[in-house]
Amino acid sequence: MTREEINHVVRFLKKLSILAVLLFIFDRGIGLFLQYLYEKDPPPDIKAFNHVMNTPQEDVYIFGSSKVAHGYVSNVFADTLGLTCFNAGREQTNILYADVVMSEMLRKHSPKLVILDITAKETVAHNMEASKLILANLMIPHINTDTSFLRIGKKLFPKEVFAAQLSMLQRYNSQVLPLLLGTKKNRFEENGYLPVHGTKIEGEIPAFQDKGESYDSTAKDYFEHFVTMLQAKNVKLVITQSPYYVQKFTTSPSLAALMPIIKKYNVEYLDYSFDPEFFRKDYFYDNVHLNDKGAHAFSARLASDLKKDLEKNDPSVLTKSQTARQ
Amino acid sequence: MLFNxxxxxxxxxxxxxLFFLLPHKYRWLLLLMSSCYFYMSFLPIYILVLGFTIVIDYFAGIFIEKSEGRKRKLFLWLSIITNVGILGFFKYFNFINDNITVLLKLFNFTNPVQDLSFILPIGLSFHTFQAMSYTIEVYRGNQKSERNFGIYALYVMFYPQLVAGPIERPQNIIHQFYEPKKFEYDRVVIGLKIMLWGFFKKLVVADRLGIYVNTVxxxxxxxxxLTLFTASMFFYAQIYCDFSGYSDIAIGSAKVMGYNLMENFRRPLLGTSFADKWYRWHISLYTWFRDYVYTPLARKARRNRFKLLSYVVLIFTLSGLWHGANWTYILWGFSAGLSIVVERIYQDKVRPHKYINRWWLRFFGTIIPAIIGCIMLVFFRAPTVGDAFHILGSIxxxxxxxxxxxxxxxxxxYCIIAICMLFTVEVIQEYYPKIKLINNNSVVIRYGGYLxxxxxxxMIGVFNGGQFIYFQF
Known part of the structure; x- marks a missing residue:
């Protein structure tokens, strides 16, 4: 390098250092402000997640994707079964999310009953990735204070954890708007249930669409782990399929992969996917998700079926736990 | 290894x-080795495919230059057939085989040939086209054959543009590998600014929009x-930011080291007609087709207007096929070519040229092709032709x-915010170039812009949005 070049390098490094210092100051400054907002009043969605992970108390937990979040009315289950109930379903997630959250929850609390809703696309690869992304978004703000979150993060999304350790803003990535604006829907007050209203279905009933999907074989392992983990803790598990409003199908690659595990461990399986009682346009928000009306009808039926079944086969489940949140 | x-x-x-620390005579070796490492970080075995085409084209270039008459043509065709053959084998074999199966089925025959199962070598379409441009330019006498095998290999493998372009021409880049490069503060900063804007487009706009687009x-x-139309519009911005973001990172990282790659995008969303949008979109590919396919054909057409216009459609259909082995891409390319032809006929016959500079004509000239372009992109995004027509029907x-x-x-x-930021910056760059943020003379504004x-x-970038869409081509 010539003398002139070295001067250019020195000038460049000086200015880069100034930028790095400024960036550090702004990253920490804005990051601390977001942390303050987050701790003071977390968005309800995050509050619901934090509750399931850190302070679980309910007797019944319902896990699954957006079909659960919008389709299972916690209060209907609570009233019918006489137990406390929380809907832990989350949009765009699958069994990976349910397994990770349940593993963490079981370290603190053993519910009496867990309902897991599986979908016909449960093992689709992009759902696995989406689950990791959502877990990353929800857990990363806590990685500096919660060692178990850090452990899970390092296993499932190590790059995101590394970035979040470098930058405080990264920890609150994509949460700026919810933290600044807040949100009207209070999921926590509805015990995790997220109602959607009305219907947007028009025209013919479409066929189930899974052409070109790729599948992740590890989803099966997560599913099996979920089942065995609950059985080891003597927690009653019921696996369900909630209704669809698409042309009838009997199976899918995902369901075909999971069914042998359900049979192997003799898990109770209730399939309402094409139950004629719910195959009504006015019960659906779209072809996959029940609206509030449909969710109430479906939850009432499932809760009643469960109650009958539990009274007959497992009456101890229906005894309310003393620690449950009122 | 993804740029993001x-x-x-x-x-x-x-x-x-290392590049700046090493003496000039070793820099090409460093770049070649690091380019090999970069390529092998995707799927190491495919370096052999790349190596094979490099050897063929290296010797083809020398023999073309040494030979005369028909022999020159023979070596050129040897190079083209090798490149197209490899591209065809890896990219189009299954597509052709599937179509043969469908055809045979119509006549109650079965196709005994099975589809092949392998992953497409990353960036194959890009580096085969770049390699072909070398032998064609040597044949045309615009470029001397490169005798240093390492430099020629570097021309094909230069890591910033190896897997997704810009598809360079030998005249632009080979001589630059011989020129000593100094660490110049201003140039390095310009390169880093281009990279920053590329990262912004990829992480904040493309991957953010991708979440919505993929869901829909x-x-x-x-x-x-309405939802499908919105997703199509978002996809237009997504694919632009994904690809031009990649190009910016490529151009910027090369610029830091002192190499100037060709411009690949010139704010195509603001193009004032179909043709103008395409002049600004993936410039290195469309000029490739123009220089090596359209121009030779057009010379033979001798001003036969029908032929010239049909060649435009042909070029765009070929460019569609270049993007992927699926009828959806072919239909997308065909519809793009057709739109340009229709526009050309309209411009010649209907539009009075005296209005050409009126603001409203520019405005509608920007909006209407953008909307139609979004709708045509449904072919590009949909997995099958049936799905594409269903989506179009719904829209x-x-x-x-x-x-x-x-x-x-x-x-x-966030998608709306990202699009607003993108358009604000692009409109300023296009129509108000005096307004500057990260290029402002004021140090406060400039550093404010960086920050x-x-x-x-x-805060809102998506950091696990996955690979660049154009890597699959």
Whole structure:
């Protein structure tokens, strides 16, 4: 390098250092402000997640994707079964999310009953990735204070954890708007249930669409782990399929992969996917998700079926736990 | 190794530092070795495919230059057939075989040939086209054959543009590998600014929009016409930011080391006609088709207007096929070519040229092709032709229902914010170039611009949006 070049390098490094210092100051400054907002009043969605992970108390937990979040009315289950109930379903997630959250929850609390809703696309690869992304978004703000979150993060999304350790803003990535604006829907007050209203279905009933999907074989392992983990803790598990409003199908690659595990461990399986009682346009928000009306009808039926079944086969489940949140 | 990964950041810093620390005579070797490492970080075995074409084209170039008459042509065709053959084998074999199967089925025959199962070598379409441009230019006498095998290999493998372009011409880049490069503060900063804008486009706009687009297109049968149209518009911005973001990072990282790659995008969203949008879109590919396919054909057509226009459609259809072995890409390319031809006929016959500079003509000239372009992109995005027509049917018949924003709709709002930021910057760059942010003379505004861009990336960028869409081509 010539003398002139070295001067250019020195000038460049000086200015880069100034930028790095400024960036550090702004990253920490804005990051601390977001942390303050987050701790003071977390968005309800995050509050619901934090509750399931850190302070679980309910007797019944319902896990699954957006079909659960919008389709299972916690209060209907609570009233019918006489137990406390929380809907832990989350949009765009699958069994990976349910397994990770349940593993963490079981370290603190053993519910009496867990309902897991599986979908016909449960093992689709992009759902696995989406689950990791959502877990990353929800857990990363806590990685500096919660060692178990850090452990899970390092296993499932190590790059995101590394970035979040470098930058405080990264920890609150994509949460700026919810933290600044807040949100009207209070999921926590509805015990995790997220109602959607009305219907947007028009025209013919479409066929189930899974052409070109790729599948992740590890989803099966997560599913099996979920089942065995609950059985080891003597927690009653019921696996369900909630209704669809698409042309009838009997199976899918995902369901075909999971069914042998359900049979192997003799898990109770209730399939309402094409139950004629719910195959009504006015019960659906779209072809996959029940609206509030449909969710109430479906939850009432499932809760009643469960109650009958539990009274007959497992009456101890229906005894309310003393620690449950009122 | 993706450009939007921490591994690339580390790789870039190490390679660039070593580049400036090493004496000039060893730099090509460093770049070649690091390019090999970069390529092998995807799927190591395919370096052999790349190596094979490099050897063939290297010797083809020398023999073309040495030979005369028919022999020259023979060596050129040897090179072209090898490149096209490899591209055809890896990229189009299954597509052709599937179509033969369908045809045979019509006559109650079965196809005994099975599809092949392998992953397409990354960036194959890009480096085969770049390799072909070398032998064609040597044949035309515009470029001397390269005798240094390492330099020729570097021309094909230069890591910034190896897997997704810009598809360079030998005249532009080979001589630059011989020129000593100094560490110049101003140039390095310009390169880094170009990279920053590329990261912004990829992480803040493309990958953010991708979340919405993927959600809608993976359940296209369940969504309203308005939702599908919105997703198509978002996809237009997504693919532009994804690809031009990659190009910017490539151009910027080469610029830091002192190499000037060709411009690949010139704000195509603001093009004032179909043709203008295409002049600004993937410039290195469309000029490739123009120089090596259209121009020779047009010379033979001798001003036969029908032939010239049909060649335009042909070029765009070929460019569609270049993107992927699927009828959806072919239909997309065909519709793009047709739109240009229709526009050309309209411009010649109907539009009075005296209005050409009127603001409203420019405005509608920008908006209408953009909307039609979004709708045509449905072919590009849909997995099958059937799905594409279903989506188009839903859009054009205004299939009822609300606009899907997602639950919660926060990602949709980020998409709107991202698009607004993109358009603001692009409109300023296009129409108000005197307004500058990261190029401002004021140090406060300039550093404010840097910080703003980086902080927005950290706050709302999507960091696991996956690979660049154009890597698959």
């Amino acid at each position: 990964s921490l591994a690339f950041v580390g790789f870039f810093i190490i390679v660039t530092s 297109f993976s359940n296209s049968y369940h969504h309203s016409g 054009l018949s205004f299939k009822g229902g609300n606009l899907f924003k997602g639950t919660p709709p926060i990602n949709f709002y 703003l861009a980086i902080l927005i990336i950290l």
